[in-house]
Amino acid sequence: MAAPGTAQWSSRFAFTMAAVGSSVGLGNLWRFSSELGTNGGAAFLVVYVACIFFIGIPVLMSEFIIGRAGQSSSAVGSQNDLAVRSGVTKTWAAGAWLGMTASFLIVSFYCVVAAWVLNYLVRFLGNSFAGQSPEVISGKFETMLGDPTQVLPYFFIFAGITIWLVSRGVNKGIELAAKYLMPLFFVLLIGLAAYSVITGMATGGTAKAVSFMFTPDFSKITPAVATSALGQACFSIGIGNAIMITYGSYLPRNVSIPKAAVTISLVDTLVAITAGLAIFPIVFTHGLDSAGGAGLFFQTLPTALSEYWYIGAAFFFLAFFAAITSSVSLLEPSVAYVAEKFSMTKAKAAWITGAAITVVGLGSLFSSDFFEFIDTGLAGPILAPLSALLIVLFTGWRLSKVILSEELAGEGESLGRFVMFFVKWVAPLFMGVVFILGTWKEYDVWIKAQVNQNLVIFILLGIVILLLTKILKVLETK
Secondary structure, three states: OOOOOOOOOOOHHHHHHHHHHHHOOHHHHHHHHHHHHHOOOHHHHHHHHHHHHHHHHHHHHHHHHHHHHOOOOOHHHHHHHHHHHHOOOHHHHHHHHHHHHHHHHHHHHHHHHHHHHHHHHHHHHOOOOOOOOHHHHHHHHHHHHHOHHHOHHHHHHHHHHHHHHHHOHHHHHHHHHHHHHHHHHHHHHHHHHHHHHHHHHOOOHHHHHHHHHHOOOHHHOOHHHHHHHHHHHHHHHOOOOOHHHHHHOOOOOOOOHHHHHHHHHHHHHHHHHHHHHHHHHHHHHOOOOOOOOOHHHHHHHHHHOOOOHHHHHHHHHHHHHHHHHHHHHHHHHHHHHHHHHOOOOHHHHHHHHHHHHHHHHHHHHHOHHHHHHHHHHHHHHHHHHHHHHHHHHHHHHHOOHHHHHHHHOOOOHHHHHHHHHHHHHHHHHHHHHHHHHHHHHHHHHHHHHHOOHHHHHHHHHHHHHHHHHHHHHHHHHO
8 A cells, every 4th residue: 555645646547648648758759769860760660669568668567566565655765665575675775766866867957958849839839940041940959059048938937837737746737737738749749640641652751751660671780779779768668767666656556557567668659659750751851861860850850841830830839748748757756755755745845856956957958068968978878777777676586576466466467477577587687788888888988098998898797797696696585
């Protein structure tokens, strides 16, 4: 049972929309299109889908289990409680701590990206791109980055909306936003994908986009592509951020955790693919660069849609809906912890914590180096993968079998038992790999400059051996 006074989702639909709203965000639009475009299209997609099924679902199910089984409303409290009840050290709560820290840092720069979205939404509503050359339109993004004061009001507006929604609590804030915004999001996304596919048929843009997305060249699958796909899968679903542990603590007993994990992961994947179908036919129709990276969303699309302000506005409305539901979920773990730890109201905890993320976010707004460090230097390659690794190790090997059986019992039990194989054996290995390779990818130049490369390889192999040794020791004690 949840802790006394802990809120619960009002219905399965409300929980599903909130969880889907958390996983479906800018990661499915801005970041997914960027990663897909720069990592070989269909080859990346194949690895991405495999990562969702074999790693994403097991981690997501593990987080839901910890959240609902733990007698606490915060992720840290839930894992502490389960560690005590399972007879193991509270050090395992480091998984929740790392995840909560990751979500805190991510929402700070998420507000910056959302501010860019609002800026472009207003520009399209004002039809300000009409009649301008591609060079001028593309240059507006660079100008905006060089002058953050252009988006400063939008940054405060978005951060304020996020804090306000979280301050209203689970049912009147998070749930309310998800129940109304997510259906609108789906309608807009399907409509835009249909528009993009239909209008691209005559020019051949649709055929090129479909080939790019669904005809894999397996020779393009490299360790770098695989690492990017696994990292994107984790980012997209929102695992390793303590979000789903927190959301799980509000989960009623009549909801099947295994089925919920599979449903949310499938919806998230379908949204990402549909977003690709909304974006890439336009890209190929206009002969634009599919490997435009982050600029694909803020430079390529505005160029292609400069004469169709209403379509451009719809795209950025879509992005705004995705951003707000995700930012709310990213702030929730920290707020739940502060409210529980210091025995304060949810509203007070939300505004205090929100003020802190706003200050950190200003650092990302005014410094691209700080933004990159938080995104790809700390939260992405280190905090989130380590959190997910500890979560699956704890759920698979240290959580009481009695508690685990209780959480998997009932509808979907056989599915849950099947997924537990991946929780125990597959997800820990690959989360360890994504941590090591992601860190190496981000810091290889610095590492090589500091120490001998062979020594680094030796150390990394040592880490892998230590991880395997730890697992074996755990097995011996079970």
